[in-house]
Amino acid sequence: MTISLSAASTSPALDDIVLVDVGDNRWRVVDARVPQGDATALLGFVRVVGGLYAVTSITRPFAVSYCDDLAAAPDAFVNLL
DSSP states (O other): OOOOOOOGOOOOOOEEEEEEETTTTTTEETTSSSSSGGGGEEEEEEEETTTTTEEEEEEEEEEEESSSSSGGGHHHHHOOO
């Protein structure tokens, strides 16, 4: 029996993380390896809380990482995994 694993079956690397602006100081964290429109691409969320960027993973919803700027959010997300 052969089992084929998709790219998304492994944890994403920093280069695989994309932030999608959904407005109102909120972003979706998505895996660029997964086709656009595929629900499994959704990895987490970023939102502004008290002037900081709060990064949350959907697999660890109670673990939140905070960073000073949006550019640091993908790295903060990878560290949550």
